[in-house]
Amino acid sequence: MKDNWRNNYRIVAPIKGLVHRFAYLGLVLAAAALMLLGKADVLLVERARTHITDALAPILDVLSRPIATAAELADQVAVMIDLHAENDRLREERARLLHWQTVARRLDAENKAFRDLLNFKPVSDSTFITARVIADSGGAFANSLVVNAGSRDGVDKGQAAVTGEGLVGRIHGVGARSARVLLITDLNSRIPALIESTNTRAILAGNNSERPYLIYPPSGAAVSLGDRIVSSGHGGAFPPGLPIGVVALISDGGIEVEPYVKRDRIEYVRVVNFGLKGILQSPRERAPGAETRQP
Amino acid sequence: MRPTLWQRLDAVARNLTPFGLTLVLVIFSVVPLHLPDFQRVAPGLALMAVYHWAIYRPNLLPASIVFLIGVLQDALTGMPLGVSALVFLTVYGVVLSQRRFFAGKSFVIVWLGFALVAAGAAVQSWLLVSVFNTAFLNPKAAFYQYVVTVGAFPLLAWIFLRWQRTFLRLE
Numbered sequence A: 001m002k003d004n005w006r007n008n009y010r011i012v013a014p015i016k017g018l019v020h021r022f023a024y025l026g027l028v029l030a031a032a033a034l035m036l037l038g039k040a041d042v043l044l045v046e047r048a049r050t051h052i053t054d055a056l057a058p059i060l061d062v063l064s065r066p067i068a069t070a071a072e073l074a075d076q077v078a079v080m081i082d083l084h085a086e087n088d089r090l091r092e093e094r095a096r097l098l099h100w101q102t103v104a105r106r107l108d109a110e111n112k113a114f115r116d117l118l119n120f121k122p123v124s125d126s127t128f129i130t131a132r133v134i135a136d137s138g139g140a141f142a143n144s145l146v147v148n149a150g151s152r153d154g155v156d157k158g159q160a161a162v163t164g165e166g167l168v169g170r171i172h173g174v175g176a177r178s179a180r181v182l183l184i185t186d187l188n189s190r191i192p193a194l195i196e197s198t199n200t201r202a203i204l205a206g207n208n209s210e211r212p213y214l215i216y217p218p219s220g221a222a223v224s225l226g227d228r229i230v231s232s233g234h235g236g237a238f239p240p241g242l243p244i245g246v247v248a249l250i251s252d253g254g255i256e257v258e259p260y261v262k263r264d265r266i267e268y269v270r271v272v273n274f275g276l277k278g279i280l281q282s283p284r285e286r287a288p289g290a291e292t293r294q295p
Numbered sequence B: 001m002r003p004t005l006w007q008r009l010d011a012v013a014r015n016l017t018p019f020g021l022t023l024v025l026v027i028f029s030v031v032p033l034h035l036p037d038f039q040r041v042a043p044g045l046a047l048m049a050v051y052h053w054a055i056y057r058p059n060l061l062p063a064s065i066v067f068l069i070g071v072l073q074d075a076l077t078g079m080p081l082g083v084s085a086l087v088f089l090t091v092y093g094v095v096l097s098q099r100r101f102f103a104g105k106s107f108v109i110v111w112l113g114f115a116l117v118a119a120g121a122a123v124q125s126w127l128l129v130s131v132f133n134t135a136f137l138n139p140k141a142a143f144y145q146y147v148v149t150v151g152a153f154p155l156l157a158w159i160f161l162r163w164q165r166t167f168l169r170l171e
Helices: A003-039 A043-083 A084-118 B005-028 B045-056 B064-078 B083-097 B107-133 B137-169
Strands: A128-139 A144-147 A160-162 A167-174 A178-185 A190-195 A200-205 A213-215 A227-231 A242-253 A252-260 A268-275
Touching: A003 A043, A003 B045, A003 B083, A043 A084, A043 A128, A043 A167, A043 A178, A043 A242, A043 B107, A084 A167, A128 B064, A144 A167, A144 A268, A190 A213, A190 A242, A252 B137, B005 B045, B005 B064, B005 B137, B045 B083, B045 B107, B045 B137, B064 B083, B083 B107, B107 B137
Parallel strands: none
Antiparallel strands: A128 A144, A128 A268, A144 A178, A160 A167, A160 A268, A167 A178, A190 A200, A190 A227, A200 A213, A213 A252, A227 A242, A242 A252
16 A cells, blocks of 8 residues: 555656646746736736726725724824924914915906906816725835726726825726726826926826926926926826926936825825816827827 | 544635735735835735745645736736736745755744845846836835835744644644
8 A cells, every 4th residue: 555655656746746847837937928918918908907906996995994094093193293383384374375365366356357358168077086095006116006986986097186285196997996096106107297487398207216207398498496397288188287296306317306295195086087088098098109299 | 534524624724824814915015004105115025925835835825826916916016917926936936946945944044035035036026027118117116125025024924934833734
């Protein structure tokens, strides 16, 4: 009996080893093939990704809640600690904002008058969906969020995700109950932007670091530190004027922009449908050529 | 004596736990923690799991499962599909080929081994993602992530070892 087993073992073991080795090599090739497929057929692979994320969305939703609550508690403690300083700051800010309010009222009235003069029809039929962030897959290699609203809530590819501070990113993939937001810091993010003070156009490109940078500014464009960067509305992806960030560093390497939105602070985003179809609806939405069209 | 149905179910359930734990880690690693600047350097939890189980119980975490875990991680994090799968399989293969070396070694050696393997994995991911995007990625974030991953390894390894001693008897 024992001999028999030993004999069997002597024959079976090498075969088993061989099978294992081939299975391993097969899996390595499969992984490489998956990468190539991701290059060749973006839509197919993105759809697969969306399905997987969508299936796990309920789990992520449940997991993210207690952690968000804990973070909120920690925030509250921090707020308690510097309540006094915060109060002073807010008082100062209020005085400044009151001034701005008068300016805004005046401008609003002026605007209305001009519109009447021009018979201008405003495009203000934007709707928004508030969604919770259920996954933040940061890391060195990709920068995206998953939110718990999907196509059944009206989220569609190409819509802008914003918070009160500014632009977060745009909707990249949509499942039934979840959607992926490609952050403006992601390597594949290209947003037509405007340097507000000089009305200069450029493209805001992500590079997976915390600061995206401006590419293709017209030669001789005047940029200075602290300039506000807003979306330009070109390419029909976003409406003009969404705040993005401020110029934080100008060097030979490029113009770095510090986004207004701090990624670890994002708990809810508003997915805004501005009713703009834009170029992002086309299947080749990643092709930067379409977005970098310059006048 | 033949084990009863319950005993067999129990054994199957226990043997599924390395896979289950790894799965939980993959999902947990994308949950937003709202810690300042943490998400950029969040440790590669799944990588630690693959390394640990490849050393101690490779039969409970076969290559096919490692592949699936990698694909899942790619899908959730938004990385190109296949990158983590390839990296995890490489780690798995390297560790299995050196398994005899790790047998009976002290934890410090296992940790040092992880530091080496994780460095290889970081470089491999960086290269793969750079090639995939045909862009030069800034290696800084990948480096910090590597440091955090190596630093966090003992904690997770301790949990795994405890788990393994409690629930997974040697076959």
